[in-house]
Amino acid sequence: MNILAIDCSASLCAVCVCDADAGMELGRKVLDLGKGHAEHLMAVIDEALNAANIAFPDLGRVAVSIGPGSFTGVRVGVSAVRGLALALNIPAVGVTTLEALAAETRDKLGPRNVLAALDGGRGEIQAAVYDEAGAVLFAPAVIDLNRATELAAQFSPALAGTAAQMIASAMPSHEFSLGPLVTTADIAVYARLAAAKEPGEKPKPLYLREPDAKPQAGFILPRSS
Numbered sequence: 507m508n509i510l511a512i513d514c515s516a517s518l519c520a521v522c523v524c525d526a527d528a529g530m531e532l533g534r535k536v537l538d539l540g541k542g543h544a545e546h547l548m549a550v551i552d553e554a555l556n557a558a559n560i561a562f563p564d565l566g567r568v569a570v571s572i573g574p575g576s577f578t579g580v581r582v583g584v585s586a587v588r589g590l591a592l593a594l595n596i597p598a599v600g601v602t603t604l605e606a607l608a609a610e611t612r613d614k615l616g617p618r619n620v621l622a623a624l625d626g627g628r629g630e631i632q633a634a635v636y637d638e639a640g641a642v643l644f645a646p647a648v649i650d651l652n653r654a655t656e657l658a659a660q661f662s663p664a665l666a667g668t669a670a671q672m673i674a675s676a677m678p679s680h681e682f683s684l685g686p687l688v689t690t691a692d693i694a695v696y697a698r699l700a701a702a703k704e705p706g707e708k709p710k711p712l713y714l715r716e717p718d719a720k721p722q723a724g725f726i727l728p729r730s731s
Contacts, residue, residue, distance in 0.1 A: 507566035508532070508558075510551070510590070511697035514543040514583035515575025515603050516689035521550045523558035524694060526567075526701035531694050533557025543582045551586075562594055569700030571690065572600035573712040574624060574632040574646065580711045588708055599700040600709030604646050604667070606695045608636040611666040611685025613695070619643065619661045623654060623669035624689060631669045632714050635661050640699075648714045651676055658682070 507527055513520040522534035535553040537546060555561060570587035573580040584600070591598035608620035617638035624632045631654050635644035644657055654673045658665070658680065665673055666685030674682045 507701070508560060508564050509567045509569055509697045509701055510554070510565050511569040511693055511700060512547070512551070512583045512587055513571040513603075513690055513693050513696055514547065514579035515571040515573050516579065518690065518693075519543045519546050519550050520690075520693035521547075521554040522693040522697055523554050523560060523565075524697040524701070526697070529698075531697075532560065534693060536693065541578075543579050547582060547586055562590070565590075565594060565596060567597050567599060567700065567705070568594075569599045569601060569696050570709050571603055571606065571696055572709050573603060574626075574714045575603050575690065577711075577713065580713075584709050584711050591708070597705030598709050599703050599705055600712075601696045601699045601703070602634070602646060602712055603690050604632070604634040605636060605640065606691035606699060607666045607686060607688075608634070609640060609699055610691040610695045611664050612638070612640070614685055615664055615683050618683070619663035620685065621654070621658055621661065621663040621665050621670075621673070622685075623665065623667045623673060625667075625669040625672065626715065630715065631672075633657070633667075633669070635663060646712060646714060 517540045520536040523532045535550045568587045570583045587598045604622040607622040611620045621635050626632050634646040664683040
């Protein structure tokens with residue numbers, strides 16, 4: 507089964523095609539955009555398919571990072587995958603950035619508990635804990651540094667993500683193994699995790715906090731009767 511995986515949850519616009527049965531990556535394209543995922547995503551998908559030497563009808567599943575991450579980027583990726591799944595009549599599977607970071611950490615360090623944590627700014631950390639097989643020990647949530655250190659003390663995990671070093675620095679008496687200290691995992695990790703999931707509900711963005719931009723109520727015009 508060929509899987510197309512998309513990740514727009516951070517600055518990268520990343521796409522890869524993998525043969526899940528053979529456990530082989532067939533092609534990829536990754537751009538470091540910062541912003542503008544919507545304008546570039548379809549071209550990036552085309553380049554990844556061309557590199558894999560396959561076409562849309564050859565796909566058996568599509569996968570996407572559902573966050574947490576950039577509000578706009580996550581929506582772009584999820585919308586694209588849902589559209590492709592509908593057009594091709596194939597399953598779409600969502601994978602969180604936190605479970606992908608935990609999986610990449612286990613790839614690097616071997617089976618173990620992993621606390622995947624992203625620095626959300628304003629004292630917020632978006633975090634989850636997974637066991638050595640990838641099962642959820644603490645579900646994705648917005649927490650503060652104190653709660654993060656409690657989880658680290660409780661589960662003795664490896665640390666991954668952009669908040670990993672912050673947590674380690676707050677616990678100088680503990681020694682932690684570190685996974686990737688980045689905002690998102692390698693795109694092939696998303697494809698591998700999606701291949702192992704049983705397709706269910708359509709992917710939807712995982713938003714752990716409200717967006718920074720909100721409507722200004724003072725400028726809302728009253729409805730006419």
